[in-house]
Amino acid sequence: MPRPRASRLDPERRQTLLDVAAEEFAEHGFDGASFNRILERAGFSKGVAYYYFEGKDDLYAAVLALTLEALAQRFGAWQRPPDADGFWRTLRERYFALTSHIINDERSARLLRSMSQARTHPKLQEAWLRFEGPLVAWFQRVLEDGRALGAVRADVPESLLLTSLMGIGQASDGWLLEQWAQKGAPALRKGAAQVFSLFEDLLTPRPVGLAPAKRR
Structure with a gap:
């Protein structure tokens, strides 16, 4: 500090x-x-x-801290939407607004590429934990609201969903930024759409006796 x-x-x-x-x-x-x-x-x-x-x-x-604060402002505070469709619409809008911000701010994108060090570097773990706590709390609130609205599956423990969501998020962040670094903004936009579909597949409720629902 x-x-x-x-x-x-x-x-x-x-x-x-x-x-x-x-x-x-x-x-x-x-x-x-x-x-x-x-x-x-x-x-x-x-x-x-x-x-x-x-x-x-x-x-x-x-x-x-300044980089993540700017991203948090772009992502915006979470407020529960009125219904399940509004939940997914809001989440999608926030996610792609964040993607656009990264595309338009090359320095932030490069900093985020290096941020993976903070998760494992002995000198940076304390700093990363300070940032990770609010992030986890944000996603936990999203999951809670999504379940209350019937937009998020309830057939597995919420703690498992949260752990899976954070794991996919960390892995996909690195992958997306590599796509950006190697192939540019179009690859990042395409990759972001693919990553969001993974989140949808993970979280969307499964109708009993039917194949997993896929939201488009």
Whole structure:
């Protein structure tokens, strides 16, 4: 976590540091990024930087927090729709709004590609857990509302659905961003539609005695 005194850093200088750091982390990932290079480009001495941040991992966590905050604002707060059709329409709109945001913000896309390190890197696990908690809570509320509206299956435990949803989400995020990096925006849009269909297949209620329903 940034030291409490970081809030007293001049806002313009803080933004400069975070912008430079975001570019460095987006280009090189966490391990390949140079803390010294960030400080030199941002015009910070080591003494000043360490006064406000504990090190490279702390600065990365601050950059990651801003990136995810921007995505959360784009995704929007969740409010229960009036019915099952509205549930899927709202979820689809939010998902593809997020996809469009990533396509239009290359730096965020590159940062998100490197974010998988935060899940497994010893220095970043604490930071990732701070971000993961609100994300899990958001999806849990979506599942609860979906079940209440009859839009989400109730034949398996909600905890299993949540675990499966988060697992598919983490795996597909990495896959989608690789598609974007290798083939560009059209591949990302096509892949996003395929990923959303996986979510639909996982969550849509199964009519008794019939093949799994598929929503289009």
